[in-house]
Amino acid sequence: MRAVQITEFGGPEVLVPVELPDPVAGPGQVLVEVAAAGVNRADALLRAGRYHRAGRPPLVPGVEAAGTVRAVGAGVTGIAAGQRVLAMGEAGAPGLYAELAAVPAEQVVVLPEGIEPAAAAALPSAWFSAWYSLRHLARAGAGETVAVHAAASGVGSAAVQIAAAAGARVIALAGTPTKTDWVTALGAHDTVDTVAHPGDAAVQEVLRLTGGRGAEVVLDLVGGPAFGQSLRMAAAGGRVVAMANVALAPSTIDTRDFYPKNVTIHGFQVTNLLELGFDPRPDLLELAEQVAAGRLRVPVESRFPLERAADAHRQLERRGNRGKVVLTVDRPH
Incomplete structure (x- = not known):
């Protein structure tokens, strides 16, 4: 072969x-x-x-x-x-x-x-990762705000649609106006251009868009310095899911950025999840049916x-x- x-x-x-x-x-x-x-x-x-x-x-x-x-x-x-x-x-x-x-x-x-x-x-890797993180870990729901890093990526574009379909308000962080326009067409309600708003400027923009409250769910697909930013943009009682470190850099965090707000941190890695005994087939079938029906693209x-x-x-x-x-x-x- x-x-x-x-x-x-x-x-x-x-x-x-x-x-x-x-x-x-x-x-x-x-x-x-x-x-x-x-x-x-x-x-x-x-x-x-x-x-x-x-x-x-x-x-x-x-x-x-x-x-x-x-x-x-x-x-x-x-x-x-x-x-x-x-x-x-x-x-x-x-x-x-x-x-x-x-x-x-x-x-x-x-x-x-x-x-x-x-x-x-x-579906098996990129879309399943977004689906499991939002549905099983963060349990993102209607009326909540979900901030998605690298929103124009394969996982990010899945997360934008899955969160929007759940009734959440989606703030999509992406690197250029072309990408922010694109994720808006996928269902993002607000966008942050991370070139125009690098680092903590992106945090301040998410806080501005949420009236200072922050996002109930933050999906961190970048890692490195972005993880500390994710904690700072999370709302009180929020959930942050860390599922990658494509930055290939250490994540330096201040515990004061999350424990006073009662923020929960989840880690996700698909191979280890399977080794822990999780059966992905029901979720993968539901995902495939949603795509086949045209509800997700x-x-x-x-x-x-x-x-x-x-x-x-x-x-x-x-x-x-x-x-x-x-x-x-x-x-x-």
Whole structure:
């Protein structure tokens, strides 16, 4: 099969198209013929050797995909060859930048009609992360204010829509007027241009927009110095969810920024969540049904063929994308 491997840790150029033996579906596994694979920050961190669970090269990256079931292993029920599915992988494990992938059955969901592969491929990591953080951890609800960092990213654009659909007021933080206009079209009620309002100026803008109260929920997709800012923009009794450190910098915080306000801090990391025994399938199915029904929209701005994974990573790391970057797997007819 065709796949993309990380030959050594480094820049996008270390992503190399290769031919590998076809995997087989072992007990409890589903063999998925991949049609599209999502490109995520975790993939870029893994490639650079900066992911906290990185193995050693050669590695096939990729933590989310959609495609068709080719075969199922012993003990698998409820999934059959020929069904369209989404698949959730694990960073550092045999990944989904490939024509074929053997995935644990408990991380595979049969897709409803009406959802294309590129959109479905964005759900297992980026969209699930936003969904779980807002629905299960922060429990964002109607009448609350939700502030979303990096709102034009794949996770951020999902969070804007999920929070708005829950009846929350969304304040979207994004880096340029083009991006703030774009997230407004997705459902954000207010925006903060983080280029015009860097650092604590963004905090002051969120406080101004909320009459000094702050946001009941803050979704921190950046980490580093942004985490301290998230605590300062949180309202009394608010919830801050930290789910990334793409800044790759320490987060220095002052406990006085959260304990007097009774702010709750949640951490989220999808692989560890699965290892703790969480079954993602009901949430992934609900997400897929919402997208298929048109109630949520997965913006896929950039699509690259599998062999151009390096270019996809360059696009992601330029931070010029709005929404998802996806790899597509074309097969000769």
